[in-house]
Every structure is written in structure tokens, then in C-alpha cells.
Amino acid sequence: MIVEECLRIPEVLRLIYDELDKRTSLSLALTCKPFLEPGLDRIWRNITSFKPLIACIPEDIWKLDVISVPKRWGFNIFMVCGKFNFQQRSLTKHFQSPRRDLTSEDLRRYLRYYAPRIRQFAPCLHTRMRMLSIEALQALQIATEYQAGALAPRLQEFHWYRPQQCILALGEPFARVLAPFVSMFLGKSLVSLTVDVDASDPPVYISSVRLAMKQLPLLRSLNLGLAGFSEGWTQPSLWNMGGLERIKVGNLPIGVIPHLASLPNLTSLEVNGIQVQSPAPPIAPNPTGFASLTKLEGCSDSPSDIKHILQHLAPHNDLNAVEWSHSLSTSVSDYQETIDAIAQYCSPSLRQLDLFSIDAVDEERLDFDAEEPIDISPLFQFAHLRELDINIAESVPVTPEFLAQVPDAWPHINRLVLCPTVPSSQTPLIDHSHILELARKTPSLRTLGLRFDSTRITGQETVAVADSPQLRKLIVGESPICSPSRVSTFLKSGFPYLKALDNCYKSILERRNISTKRWAAVHEALRS
Incomplete structure (x- = not known):
């Protein structure tokens, strides 16, 4: 019961x-x-096709139009009189067209019982999909009196495909004129929109996207890909979406950044590429810029591109996590400019900072200048830092003096990784005693990544049980090593809670030199 x-x-x-x-x-x-x-x-x-809509409308409305459209890519090759002939392939498309006029009464069942239940609409595009014809879409617009969102009044998530993505499934003539009819699914209840726009797209598609962005008052999440635009997206009316909380944008024009900074509820910003102008436009002071931003994530050609966003931060901001990567080789001065910008604009409440390069560089610079090291001491001002991960092609010099300041500067540090992304020829300035002392004085530390000189380990070092660090993972880079047995003995006694050992190099070439073999032997010894 x-x-x-x-x-x-x-x-x-x-x-x-x-x-x-x-x-x-x-x-x-x-x-x-x-x-x-x-x-x-x-x-x-969750609706993935137009079939449910078609099935809810009286059958006598529809007639099936079978249209042959040219395929944009590919040819049939055949022999005629001993010569090769090329014939462009064609695709057969099935479109539902109205046989008679469509009325609101024909839509009553769908609009009353089913349309309000739809929360997500992401059509699966394929060459055999059955689609409404342009004439049918026009009839639906008239029957719903051009009301935005009439066919899915409570839709919350929508993935809008570019015309280029629709061509194979629907044919180019249809794909180029589809965009204006999308408004029938975009009502005021929409909270998440994913859309890509390219400057080469049909003007009617670009205009439709811009109009939709102005008419979504409850939008919370926007995934917007832009390509080929230097301007045209900087009108304030496009960004009058005060409820936006999360934005992911590709190829961000630098002129859009001030508008993003003015969004009062934006908490997460992810950027995949920044279109930098030369010279950069002047920056107007904004005492409330990025007022609610807590996480900034992105990738650009140069690490210092992040400065174009950081300089719009309000003096007292809530940013606590920064993850930034770059794809092109750069200089030490560029890295230093990045570190200085983070120290200048970020709030002392910053808790996570990840900087890494994703280029294909496999070895350090041929002409290395040891007199121009990267100075990360400006980051000592972030007393609440929990995670610092700097994986770049350039070595960050770590000295005993630097490590001695870490426990006081970052008392809550949980992850500290300062290994370069490529093996370094430089001799580390610290040894095993320094990393042991650091781990002892930072009780929250669980992951440590530093190059150190392990050749001085004797295997006779003793560590009191009460002083044993809580370290769980050690990343050694290509640290110098002579005796795997001595190193493994030291690590077992000095770091009894250690679970993982890694060298962190994910290069395009598999390195199997004597150093990596010795560290592999240490890894096996720790597992046994």
C-alpha cells in the first residue's frame, strides 16, 4: 500500500x-x-527531430515532396567511350509541405499538450532526416502569428546550427534561408544557447542570431563561436543580457570585452582565442567591471593576451580561479608581462592559477639566456592560493630562498607545480632536502612538481614519523638522478603517503634516455 x-x-x-x-x-x-x-x-x-511536431498535426495537412539537390562534395566517376567522365553526385531530400492552409486549430493538440513539455531541442542532422519545407515553416509562422517561441514556449536549451553544418543534411538552398524560422523555438524561457557564427555565413543567418540575442531576457548560459569578425558584435544592445552567468566565446573581438565586463551576474568566462587590434582601443575605467566573475578560463596565441581581459576587472573583484593556455612559442618577457598583469589586476582572494603552453615545442631554446629568469615572486601577494600550476616551455628558476618563502606566502597551498613542459638542461638549484622541508612546512600540500637534484641522496636519510609530510603526488620533471634504489628508499621514508610519481612530460616525441629509465625504476620500486 x-x-x-x-x-x-x-x-x-x-x-x-x-x-x-x-x-x-x-x-x-x-x-x-x-x-x-x-x-x-x-x-x-529532449527533442532531436521534427518528427514529433509533424506527427501531432493532422495527416491531411501534409504532402511529401522528394527533391534532388546537388551534393556539395564528391563526384561519380564513370567511363564513356574510353574516357573518364565526372558527374556531380546528388542527394534525395524528403520535405513535408502543406497540402492546404494550416490553421491554429490544426496546431491546438500540439501546442496545448506537448509543446510546453519541451526543454531541450537539438536536431540530429543526417542525410535521411525528414524536414519541414520552407513553405511549411512559413505556414507555421502564420498559424502562430509570428510569436517567438510558439512551438516550444518553455524551451530552456537550444543548439543552433550554422548553415554550413546543415548543407549536407538539408541541401544548400534550404540551409541558407532556414535561420529566420528558428525564432519559433526561441522563447523568453530559454536559459542556454549554443551558436557559432562565421563572417562568411549568409547575412540572414547572422542577422537572425543577433536579433535572437536581443530577445532572450532569461538567458543564463551562452556558448558563442565567432570567426572572421573584427567588428559588428560590439553594439551594446547585443549584450543587454543582465542575467547571463556563464559565457564561452571563441575568437573574442577585443571590442566586445567591455560589454562582457558590464554584465552584473557573469560568474564564469571561457575564451578560446582573442582577436587583438593594433593599436589596442583605449580602456575606460570601470569600477564595477566583471563584478561577479569568479572563474576565467581561456586559450590564446600569447599568454599576455589575458591582460586585455584582466584590465577590465574592478579593483575589488571576486576572481578566484584563472586557467590560461597559449598555443604559440613566446618569450620570457611575454611570460613576465603575464605574471605581472595577474599580480596587478587580480584580487588577493585568488585561489587557483594555472598557466600552461600547448604548443608542439619539444626542447628548450637553443640560445638560452640565464640572466633573464621569470620572476613569479609577485604572486606571493595571493595569500589564499590553493593551486599554482605553471607548465610552460621556459624554466621557472626555483631557489632555496624562493622555497623558504612559500610556507608563509601560501600557507594553504594544496598543489604547486613549476615544472617546464620540456626537459631542461639547467642544473636545479634545489635538492631533496629542500623539497622535504617544503612539504613539512606546508601541511596542506598534496601535489608537488619541482625539478630537484636527486644525485645527492644517500639513502641513509631518516625522517621522524611525526614530521612525515602528507604529500600524495610528486612530479619530478627530468630531475638529475644517479641511483634509483637510493631515491626510492628516500621517498619511501620521507614521503610515506606518496601514491604517484610522474615526470609530467607529454611531448610529441617519446623520450627514453637514461634519466627517464631511472625514474621509471623508482616508480616501479614505489609500487612494489
Whole structure:
């Protein structure tokens, strides 16, 4: 009896349906009346084609148009009179067209019972998909009186495909003019939008995207890819979305950054490429810039590109996590400019800083100037730092004096990795005693990545149990090593909680020199 009563609670049924696929949900929904409504909510929550809409409209409306459209890529090759002939391939497309005029009464069943249940619409594009014709889409617009979001009034997530992505599935003539009809699915309830726009796209598509961005007051998450634009996206009206909390943008024009900084609720910003102008536009002071931003993540050609965003931060900001990578080789001065910009603009509350390079450089510079090291001491001002990960092609010089300041500067540090992304020819200025002392004085430290001179290890070092560090992972880079047996003995006694040993190099070439072989032997000894 208790079970039966529980199964009459809609919330319980929804939890059950969340674990089922659509086919099973349909079977369960048809078993009894209390199961029907929650089952329909589950079945219609995520729609991946136009078939459900077509099926809900009276059959006498439709006629099937079979159209042959040229395939953009590929040719059929055949022989005629001993010569090769090339014939462009064609694709057969199936479009549903109206046989008669479409009225609001024809849509009543769909709009009343099913459309309000849709939360996510992401059509699966394929060459055999059945699609509504342009004439059918026009008829739907008229029947819904051009109301935005009429076909999915409570839609929350939408993935908008570029015309280029639709050509193979729908044919180029149709794909180029589809965009204006998308508004029938974009209502004011939308909270997440994913869309890519290229300067080469049809003007009607670009205009449709811009118009949609102005009409989504509840939007919380925007994934926007831009390509080929130097301007045209800097109008303030495009960014009048005060509810935006998360933005992921590709090829960000530098002129858009001030508008992003003015969004009061933006907490997460991810940038994949920055289009830098030369000269850069002047920066107007913004005492409330990025007022709610807590996480900044991105990738650009140069690490110092991050400065174009950081300089818009308010003096008292809440940014606590920065992850930035760069794809091109750069100089020590560029890295130093990046470190200085972070120290200048970020709040003392910063807790996570990850800087790394993703280029294909496999070895350090041929002409190395030891007199121009990267100075990361400006980062000592971030007393709340929990994670510092700097993996770049240039070595960050780590001295005994530097390590001696770490426990006081970063008392809560949990992860500290300062290994270069490529093996270094420089002799480390610290040895095993320094890393042991650092780990002892920073009780929160669990992951440590430093190059150190292990050739001085004798294997006779003793560590009091009460002083044993809590370190779980040690990243050694290509640290000098002579005796794997002595090093493994030291690590077992000095770091009894150590679970993992790594050299952190993920280069395009597999290195198997004597140093990596010795560290591999240490790794095996620790596992035994």
C-alpha cells in the first residue's frame, strides 16, 4: 500500500523516469493514468527531430515532396567511350509541405499538450532526416502569428546550427534561408544557447542570431563561436543580457570585452582565442567591471593576451580561479608581462592559477639566456592560493630562498607545480632536502612538481614519523638522478603517503634516455 501511494507522487515518478530511456518511458506511461503525465514530460523533454511536431498535426495537412539537390562534395566517376567522365553526385531530400492552409486549430493538440513539455531541442542532422519545407515553416509562422517561441514556449536549451553544418543534411538552398524560422523555438524561457557564427555565413543567418540575442531576457548560459569578425558584435544592445552567468566565446573581438565586463551576474568566462587590434582601443575605467566573475578560463596565441581581459576587472573583484593556455612559442618577457598583469589586476582572494603552453615545442631554446629568469615572486601577494600550476616551455628558476618563502606566502597551498613542459638542461638549484622541508612546512600540500637534484641522496636519510609530510603526488620533471634504489628508499621514508610519481612530460616525441629509465625504476620500486 505504501509503495502504491509513493508511485502516485509525481516527484517520485519523475525520478523513476529520469533513469529510463524514451522507449521504456513510453511503455510505462501507457500502463495507467497516474503514470501518463510524468511519462509524457520525460518523452518530450529532449527533442532531436521534427518528427514529433509533424506527427501531432493532422495527416491531411501534409504532402511529401522528394527533391534532388546537388551534393556539395564528391563526384561519380564513370567511363564513356574510353574516357573518364565526372558527374556531380546528388542527394534525395524528403520535405513535408502543406497540402492546404494550416490553421491554429490544426496546431491546438500540439501546442496545448506537448509543446510546453519541451526543454531541450537539438536536431540530429543526417542525410535521411525528414524536414519541414520552407513553405511549411512559413505556414507555421502564420498559424502562430509570428510569436517567438510558439512551438516550444518553455524551451530552456537550444543548439543552433550554422548553415554550413546543415548543407549536407538539408541541401544548400534550404540551409541558407532556414535561420529566420528558428525564432519559433526561441522563447523568453530559454536559459542556454549554443551558436557559432562565421563572417562568411549568409547575412540572414547572422542577422537572425543577433536579433535572437536581443530577445532572450532569461538567458543564463551562452556558448558563442565567432570567426572572421573584427567588428559588428560590439553594439551594446547585443549584450543587454543582465542575467547571463556563464559565457564561452571563441575568437573574442577585443571590442566586445567591455560589454562582457558590464554584465552584473557573469560568474564564469571561457575564451578560446582573442582577436587583438593594433593599436589596442583605449580602456575606460570601470569600477564595477566583471563584478561577479569568479572563474576565467581561456586559450590564446600569447599568454599576455589575458591582460586585455584582466584590465577590465574592478579593483575589488571576486576572481578566484584563472586557467590560461597559449598555443604559440613566446618569450620570457611575454611570460613576465603575464605574471605581472595577474599580480596587478587580480584580487588577493585568488585561489587557483594555472598557466600552461600547448604548443608542439619539444626542447628548450637553443640560445638560452640565464640572466633573464621569470620572476613569479609577485604572486606571493595571493595569500589564499590553493593551486599554482605553471607548465610552460621556459624554466621557472626555483631557489632555496624562493622555497623558504612559500610556507608563509601560501600557507594553504594544496598543489604547486613549476615544472617546464620540456626537459631542461639547467642544473636545479634545489635538492631533496629542500623539497622535504617544503612539504613539512606546508601541511596542506598534496601535489608537488619541482625539478630537484636527486644525485645527492644517500639513502641513509631518516625522517621522524611525526614530521612525515602528507604529500600524495610528486612530479619530478627530468630531475638529475644517479641511483634509483637510493631515491626510492628516500621517498619511501620521507614521503610515506606518496601514491604517484610522474615526470609530467607529454611531448610529441617519446623520450627514453637514461634519466627517464631511472625514474621509471623508482616508480616501479614505489609500487612494489
